[in-house]
Amino acid sequence: MEHTPTNPGAVLVHGLWHGAWCWDAVRAALAERGVDSVAVDLPLTDLTADTRATLDALESFGRPAVLVGHSYGGAVITGAGAHPLVRELVYLAAFQLDDGESVSRTRAGEGLPDTGLGEAMRVSGDEVRLDPGLGSRLLYSDAPADVAAAAGARLRPVSRTVFRGVPETIAWRTVPSTYVVCTADEVVHPERQRAMAARATRTLEWSSGHSPAATRPEEVAALVAERVAAAGRAG
Incomplete structure (x- = not known):
C-alpha cells in the first residue's frame, strides 16, 4: 500500500491497567500489511x-482512521469517535456504552453474574491495582504462561474515577461500528458483551479470552486492516 497523508490508518486504545505497549504485536502485524497505526498511551486518571x-x-495522526478500543478503551472511543477523522469504531471485548452509562454501570446485560475481576482488584486510596497472579490469569486466560507473566509485570494502577466516567458523546450513533465478542472472556462477561454488541453495526464472535491483542495479534491485525481498507474504499 502506498502511504499518503490521506490513506486511512488505525488508532488503537488500550484498556485499564495497560499501556500503548499492549498493541506492539498488532502494530507490527499491521505494518506488515502496509497499514499505519498509532497506539494511544492513556493517563488512566479519568x-x-x-x-x-x-x-x-x-x-x-492527521488522516482518516479506524478507531479501535479494547475493554475500557471502548468507553474512550465511544466518546472520542465523533472526531471527523474517524471512519469506523472497532470494539474488542469492549464497553460500547450508551447515554449515562459507565464501565461500572451498564444497562446492557444487567443481572448477569460477576466475573472474577472484582476479586482481583486491590483498592488503596484513589488507586486500583490488580493482584499480580489472579489479574494476569483473568486478563490472559488463554495466553501461554510466559506471555501472561510478561504482560502482567507491566500492568499499572489506575484511578478509581475511571470506573465512573460517562462519555459526553455517543459516537456509535453516527459512526459505523464492529464489535468482537470474546466468548471465553473471564473479565467482561460474554453475555454482557453480546448485549452491548447489539448496538453495533456488525458483530463477530471469537473463541478468545479477554486479550486477543496478546493471544491473537495476527487475527486482530487482519480485522483492523480489513476495516481500514473498507474505510479507504468508502472515501
Missing part, C-alpha cells in the same frame, strides 16, 4: 482525560 488523549492522537 474518562475525560483519556478521551482528550485519544482526540489529541487523532489530530497528530
Whole structure:
C-alpha cells in the first residue's frame, strides 16, 4: 500500500491497567500489511482525560482512521469517535456504552453474574491495582504462561474515577461500528458483551479470552486492516 497523508490508518486504545505497549504485536502485524497505526498511551486518571488523549492522537495522526478500543478503551472511543477523522469504531471485548452509562454501570446485560475481576482488584486510596497472579490469569486466560507473566509485570494502577466516567458523546450513533465478542472472556462477561454488541453495526464472535491483542495479534491485525481498507474504499 502506498502511504499518503490521506490513506486511512488505525488508532488503537488500550484498556485499564495497560499501556500503548499492549498493541506492539498488532502494530507490527499491521505494518506488515502496509497499514499505519498509532497506539494511544492513556493517563488512566479519568474518562475525560483519556478521551482528550485519544482526540489529541487523532489530530497528530492527521488522516482518516479506524478507531479501535479494547475493554475500557471502548468507553474512550465511544466518546472520542465523533472526531471527523474517524471512519469506523472497532470494539474488542469492549464497553460500547450508551447515554449515562459507565464501565461500572451498564444497562446492557444487567443481572448477569460477576466475573472474577472484582476479586482481583486491590483498592488503596484513589488507586486500583490488580493482584499480580489472579489479574494476569483473568486478563490472559488463554495466553501461554510466559506471555501472561510478561504482560502482567507491566500492568499499572489506575484511578478509581475511571470506573465512573460517562462519555459526553455517543459516537456509535453516527459512526459505523464492529464489535468482537470474546466468548471465553473471564473479565467482561460474554453475555454482557453480546448485549452491548447489539448496538453495533456488525458483530463477530471469537473463541478468545479477554486479550486477543496478546493471544491473537495476527487475527486482530487482519480485522483492523480489513476495516481500514473498507474505510479507504468508502472515501
